[in-house]
Amino acid sequence: MKPVIVVHGGAGRIFKEREEGSRSGVRRAALRGYRILKCGGNALDAVEEAVAVMEDDPHFNAGCGSVLNEKGEVEMDAILMDGKNLASGAVSAVKCIANPIKLARLVMEKTDHMLLTDQGAFAFARAMGFPEVPGEKLITTRSLERWKKNLEADSNPQEFQKDLGTVGAVAIDSAGNVACATSTGGLTNKLVGRVGDTACIGSGGYADNSVGATSTTGHGESIMKVVLARLVLYHMEQGKSPEDAADIALDCMKTRVGGLGGVIVISRSGDWAARFSTKQMAWATVKDDLLQCGVYAGERHKESAEEALSTMGS
């Protein structure tokens, strides 16, 4: 099996000034994950790495750069899942850590549980010696301005909630194992303690070697209502291609609950799709040493992954 990775940097509305940063961010994340796969690494390590790269990139609504809750804090959700045995780890409403996806991995590997939340997740992180960061370190000028604007009397937070998604990755490794990972700062000006689709298995992501893997982005509450990630894979079980399965599931979400979003999908045979019902979604993929990325519907930049990797640095 030839390894493949697909990543997304969130579906929604991406302003002109953020376009280039989003494009180069997903491109870099896909390459970093692909490098692991190329060296014989497994799908789980690759998706974790790709997502951690985007958590560290302030262009995305995850880790540093996350949107702020009603109190002006960064509060994050993350999940990853191993298609080999359906094992999964997730955290919800966590603060003061740079890489929620790495904490989710620890939940999967070091506990008998699958989801730890808020204070318990923080206590677990501390017990594991997981690095803490001051909450302010995760706040960017941009997210702070957005938050302040939303507190103004004539503001419309719902309008701004269209702007930013989530980050995610799916991959298949040379052994045929699939995995997914998703991480987010959630909705801007959300209530403290609001948990969205990302932490909920089947909504924010799902991976099963017998079908494939998917990671979702978009309006979290709508994604949850249709359990979007699992829905995509059900359609693939019924014989649909990743692209058709993604489109049918996204259409269902639009029709049933009026929600927009995007998904990245990989099948057990290595076919992939990056589809969205929003105006934009930053995505990138590497397959057969071909790197592709885009932000608008129909956009596909192509280049050699080999060359891109050689100039990327560490």
Next chain:
Amino acid sequence: MKPVIVVHGGAGRIFKEREEGSRSGVRRAALRGYRILKCGGNALDAVEEAVAVMEDDPHFNAGCGSVLNEKGEVEMDAILMDGKNLASGAVSAVKCIANPIKLARLVMEKTDHMLLTDQGAFAFARAMGFPEVPGEKLITTRSLERWKKNLEADSNPQEFQKDLGTVGAVAIDSAGNVACATSTGGLTNKLVGRVGDTACIGSGGYADNSVGATSTTGHGESIMKVVLARLVLYHMEQGKSPEDAADIALDCMKTRVGGLGGVIVISRSGDWAARFSTKQMAWATVKDDLLQCGVYAGERHKESAEEALSTMGS
């Protein structure tokens, strides 16, 4: 449409001394929910009422009587879902409230979100004037003894984790709307902040008027791995009866991840099932004024719901 309700009081191992309490508890919960349906009430109100009755009943692992986490505290998850519009409300890791299912209902009705967790859920409860109770009020002698026993050097908490499930209800009302509700104290001696299947839409429950509704119980992490509630409904979408869909989904969970559990199911035409792969599951149902309940596989006590209601009191 004739209204129907099905409730469960948890799948697992029910000790002799708890059998009668469990049987009369689910019987009472089913009757209380049914009374609402019979008076023209809606499915959502009926399942909320049935679950609240079991939360107040110390025989069950939900509300008062919940098992304790590693620190000896009651920490609860709950969800409900309206099949009409796929709206849902849930809370995770909440403390010091008697009826998490009622707080989940408030999340659904009073916020734009679907899941609130831990400190944020508590702040929301307080802002809503939701009644608080001292944490100790939810702790029974039995749960305290179990917790202490599990802390002994030669204990085997995993063994005790087989004992107690969750409570749940599904219903269809005279307008043909379905709903589900699930509530739990989780796993005994769980880590602080552990969230199980109950709070995760598609795992702990799912309701969709175009198919039916289901509420799950059993080993939470296994239920999450297969997104059990949604899985049951997928099989019904493929034309399976509630009973067959439940059995196929439970068999999948056993085969794929070695997990045991139980489900209650109702279809959009009012057919129902209460199935489990564990040794026991307390369940009860009322349909066509016939009240049925059981604890062991194959057990079905039958009586007139009319008569039972007239002797039940308020």
